[in-house]
Amino acid sequence: MSVAGLTKNQALVFDKLTGAGGPMSAYQILDDLRDDGFRAPLQVYRALDKLMAEGLVHKLESLNAFVACAHPEEKCGSHGLTAFAICNGCGNVFEFHHHKMEHQLEDFLGGKGFKPEKTVIEIRGKCANCA
Amino acid sequence: MSVAGLTKNQALVFDKLTGAGGPMSAYQILDDLRDDGFRAPLQVYRALDKLMAEGLVHKLESLNAFVACAHPEEKCGSHGLTAFAICNGCGNVFEFHHHKMEHQLEDFLGGKGFKPEKTVIEIRGKCANCA
DNA sequence: CTCAGATATGTTATATAGTTACAAACTTGA
DNA sequence: TCAAGTTTGTAACTATATAACATATCTGAG
Secondary structure (H helix, E strand, O other): OOOOOOOHHHHHHHHHHHHHOOOEOHHHHHHHOHHHOOOOHHHHHHHHHHHHHOOOEEEEOOOOEEEEOOOHHHOOOOOOOOEEEEEOOOOOEEEEOOHHHHHHHHHHHHOOOOEEEEEEEEEEEEOOOOO | OOOOOOOHHHHHHHHHHHHHOOOEOHHHHHHHOHHHOOOOHHHHHHHHHHHHHOOOEEEEOOOOEEEEOOOHHHOOOOOOOOEEEEEOOOOOEEEEOOHHHHHHHHHHHHOOOOEEEEEEEEEEEEOOOOO
16 A cells, blocks of 8 residues: 655655554654664654645544544545544544535634634544444 | 632642633643742643643643633533634634534434544634734 | 541653754756 | 755754652541
């Protein structure tokens, strides 16, 4: 599972995150990639910055962790609001897009003169299996 | 501006945050309260934990900072979803509640068997003044 | 009152997350 | 082929948060 246009380090980080199938902290990634020549946090953060700019990876702010985009082909960055349901039990992350909510937020904030740049929506709770 | 039922440290932290009129990091609070006898991060974090449990203070996950609740009398904790519009220009934070959105989220996630416990909604952007 | 449990506080050390500053290597195209 | 831009490497540092343990204060049953 690789993507064109990525440098070596970016590809390593992206593959690692994709393979994990769930969120990882920057330092977990660093440790996992020591055998591939990673030595310092910056190598991870730089790769993550690029991957996030490309919409291939998202940061989970409430977890200080990073997760591969669930549908990179759709260019998450462009279709606005990305939301996450995060299970406090098993740690699984479910990424979703809710256009109605998105428009409501836009309308509501637009009415106040606020111009959104990046929206963080993370619902912590229990998934069907862990409830 | 004080609240009944708070211990000395909790009251100091709450008053500091209320007086600030905006978000502060835990370590800013710590530095500001050295004259009041604060020495260690834990003193701040413990007070913040209690204040958050009471719904008097919210954490801004995308900022790693804390802010006094805009309407403590309403017991934010209880009326569910609290959202924040955070200006990347001036740093001002606007706290709001959007019940329609809240219900949509509940419906959507409920349909998937997901039980929300805590919801983080933070919209970063530019306020009317800074746009 | 008084003392035992619960709650709150103090202190040191450590773990985790992220950035700054600078140097070296590798593209790439005039 | 060499100069500008980009990517990478490395060390040191700052910022955020928690663990472990000791001490003090509060509060109610006897």
